[in-house]
Amino acid sequence: MRERFPLLAANPGLHYLDSAATSQKPRVVLDAMREYYERDNANPHRGAYALSVRATDCYHEARAKVAKFAGLADADCLVFTRGTTESLNLVASAWGRANVRAGDEIVVTAMDHHANFVPWQQLAREKGALFRIAPITHDGQVDLDALGGMLGARTRIVAFPHVSNALGTVNPVRAIATLVRERCDALVVCDGAQGAPHLPVGFDDLGVDFYAFSGHKMCGPMGIGALLGRRAILERMPPYQMGGDMIEVVGDEETTWNVLPHKFEAGTPNVADAVGLGAAVDFLEGIGMDAVLAHERALVAVADERLRGLDGVTVHGPAAAMRSGVASFTVAGIHPHDLATILDERGVCIRAGHHCAQPLMRRLDVAATARASFYVYNDESDVEALVSGVREAQRIFDGHVARG
Ligand code: PMP
Numbered sequence: 531m532r533e534r535f536p537l538l539a540a541n542p543g544l545h546y547l548d549s550a551a552t553s554q555k556p557r558v559v560l561d562a563m564r565e566y567y568e569r570d571n572a573n574p575h576r577g578a579y580a581l582s583v584r585a586t587d588c589y590h591e592a593r594a595k596v597a598k599f600a601g602l603a604d605a606d607c608l609v610f611t612r613g614t615t616e617s618l619n620l621v622a623s624a625w626g627r628a629n630v631r632a633g634d635e636i637v638v639t640a641m642d643h644h645a646n647f648v649p650w651q652q653l654a655r656e657k658g659a660l661f662r663i664a665p666i667t668h669d670g671q672v673d674l675d676a677l678g679g680m681l682g683a684r685t686r687i688v689a690f691p692h693v694s695n696a697l698g699t700v701n702p703v704r705a706i707a708t709l710v711r712e713r714c715d716a717l718v719v720c721d722g723a724q725g726a727p728h729l730p731v732g733f734d735d736l737g738v739d740f741y742a743f744s745g746h747k748m749c750g751p752m753g754i755g756a757l758l759g760r761r762a763i764l765e766r767m768p769p770y771q772m773g774g775d776m777i778e779v780v781g782d783e784e785t786t787w788n789v790l791p792h793k794f795e796a797g798t799p800n801v802a803d804a805v806g807l808g809a810a811v812d813f814l815e816g817i818g819m820d821a822v823l824a825h826e827r828a829l830v831a832v833a834d835e836r837l838r839g840l841d842g843v844t845v846h847g848p849a850a851a852m853r854s855g856v857a858s859f860t861v862a863g864i865h866p867h868d869l870a871t872i873l874d875e876r877g878v879c880i881r882a883g884h885h886c887a888q889p890l891m892r893r894l895d896v897a898a899t900a901r902a903s904f905y906v907y908n909d910e911s912d913v914e915a916l917v918s919g920v921r922e923a924q925r926i927f928d929g930h931v932a933r934g
Contacts, residue, residue, distance in 0.1 A: 531907045538907055545878040545915040550695050550856055550903035552746045562809035566802045573798055575775055589801045592808035599811035601732035602758050609794040610804055613755030614723040615645040617742030620757055622649035624770045632658035634686040639664045639672050640893050641694040644886040646721040650689055670697045670847035681713035688716045692725025696885040697847030698856025707737030728854040730819040733758050750810035754803035764790055771796040822906055826855025829904040833857045836917040855904035864927050866900040873919040
């Protein structure tokens with residue numbers, strides 16, 4: 531598998547354990563993008579000439595592939611965006627501004643990434659709505675009883691992650707959507723940034739209204755992502771940005787909007803990156819998303835066992851079987867940043883910090899954690915390098931303490 535990723539093939543000693551931040555790119559994705567520019571590049575939707583039609587076809591094909599991958603039958607309900615952050619801001623701006631009133635309630639969870647927290651918090655402030663944060667259990671799962679108790683007649687939006695980027699917790703999306711539908715008439719928004727890359731999505735069966743993800747975390751390029759929505763809601767929702775391609779007729783006073791998905795894609799689209807994302811989903815489907823998840827879970831189970839076996843190491847979040855490929859941990863007496871620096875000297879790339887989840891860090895009562903995240907190209911040698919690096923860091927710090 532490493533041979534299929536040029537960066538990993540060129541760096542045999544590299545243990546890349548930061549795929550939750552961004553994944554490496556397989557050669558097929560890089561080739562697809564280069565070929566698009568070498569063979570098919572033109573501004574789509576605009577020209578009457580064959581090359582522009584080819585560019586339009588490439589873009590259309592990419593949308594169809596990504597929609598199918600995510601289990602969305604109606605591909606026109608997939609809006610290409612820059613990524614998860616833009617997708618979530620699109621919903622908060624377009625739907626939120628038009629539908630949320632003073633006194634309404636918006637509910638998020640304590641494990642949301644800032645991208646699925648701050649847009650709702652700020653929307654609530656702007657509208658005079660109440661912003662509520664559903665708590666998590668001691669082992670890092672959404673507290674469903676508490677969430678249920680927060681839902682009522684004034685709840686307008688419920689937003690939550692498919693998978694926590696900081697802990698790896700896989701949330702029961704369908705059960706949460708059902709709970710919301712039973713108790714209130716709210717918009718259900720799921721942040722799939724850590725879902726789509728790691729497990730089957732099945733959008734049409736999830737019961738949510740919107741689902742967002744980023745191409746760069748799933749073997750695709752940076753700068754492209756998707757927002758999947760239900761047609762009836764997208765049809766009623768006002769546009770997010772104004773400009774070329776998203777209009778039907780522009781009068782001196784009034785403008786009418788193009789059909790889906792163009793209504794939400796103002797300006798020249800990012801065709802090459804969409805083509806790259808199309809190639810990425812082909813690549814992932816070639817492996818199979820059940821196999822991707824099983825591979826990550828197997829590695830994370832070994833990592834958990836080995837890390838928990840070390841004195842002073844705490845692994846946060848639920849049992850490995852309830853997580854995707856993330857191990858978030860702290861080591862007594864060693865700041866996660868120092869740990870990451872020592873690991874880096876040994877070719878092990880992990881992330882250290884608050885993982886854009888400061889509300890979660892406060893609840894875990896830690897300033898930061900070290901996070902190792904696994905993907906299709908990792909194997910047990912990466913776990914071994916991680917664990918021996920942590921041991922080495924402990925030896926160095928013990929030495930300091932002894933000498934100091
Ligand atoms: N949500 C989650 C759960 C994430 O992990 C990330 C990326 N760290 C985002 C949202 C934001 O994604 P992007 O930066 O690609 O827009």
